[in-house]
């Protein structure tokens with residue numbers, strides 16, 4: 332399977348350590364060096380050079396390119412899940428994938444517990460909440476002590492903090508509800524901490540993930556950069572365990 336990638340930043344560089352990337356496209360083409368043998372001049376060039384396109388660029392890139400990729404019947408793996416926050420756009424994209432025989436993969440990224448949410452949803456979920464705590468520079472805010480900077484729904488969160496709240500939209504998609512989000516900026520914290528609470532017919536679960544940030548991008552958790560590699564492993568594997 333020829334893997335193509337949009338966006339050659341910290342996630343792309345991590346993926347390239349584990350997987351051969353056939354083609355790459357970035358608005359700044361110099362960033363593609365060292366990622367892929369083939370540097371594409373535009374998105375159409377990338378689509379025709381790939382069987383699976385990984386988006387690791389921005390929510391804007393998802394809105395701009397996803398429909399074209401999926402319409403071509405290609406597989407797509409989306410990291411900037413925030414680009415799917417608009418339910419109308421999301422439904423249209425998912426319907427197009429169905430019609431064209433494409434597949435869309437949304438990796439677990441910086442969080443865990445999505446397996447529980449998927450199973451719980453079968454019988455009914457009553458509540459899903461996420462509290463994320465990051466260093467203020469990851470949110471682009473300036474605060475002195477631990478400060479709650481946002482309370483609201485996932486859709487509102489991604490509008491205010493499009494680069495730092497992809498996981499809240501992912502939680503909404505997997506749970507089927509616009510989840511409640513609290514964001515804290517804490518100058519004392521160096522890790523990206525996600526605390527997730529789920530309650531449903533199955534019982535309840537609390538999951539805390541304390542992520543080490545990527546070396547070259549404090550907004551991106553190292554685990555998030557590893558998650559697409561694990562998805563690629565699953566696609567290739569005859570045994571699909573732990574999903």
Ligand SMILES: NC(=O)c1ccc[n+]([C@@H]2O[C@H](COP(=O)([O-])OP(=O)(O)OC[C@H]3O[C@@H](n4cnc5c(N)ncnc54)[C@H](O)[C@@H]3O)[C@@H](O)[C@H]2O)c1
Nearest residue numbers: 338340341342357358387388389392410411440441551555
């Ligand atoms: N799902 C998750 O859990 C999760 C976690 C971390 C990051 N992310 C998202 O993944 C994406 C990539 O993260 P990163 O840390 O590698 O970012 P990065 O800033 O290190 O790299 C992004 C690259 O994409 C390029 N780019 C941006 N917009 C583009 C466009 N429209 N077309 C082509 N290239 C474009 C930039 O030039 C840059 O080189 C971000 O949107 C980030 O929010 C998701």
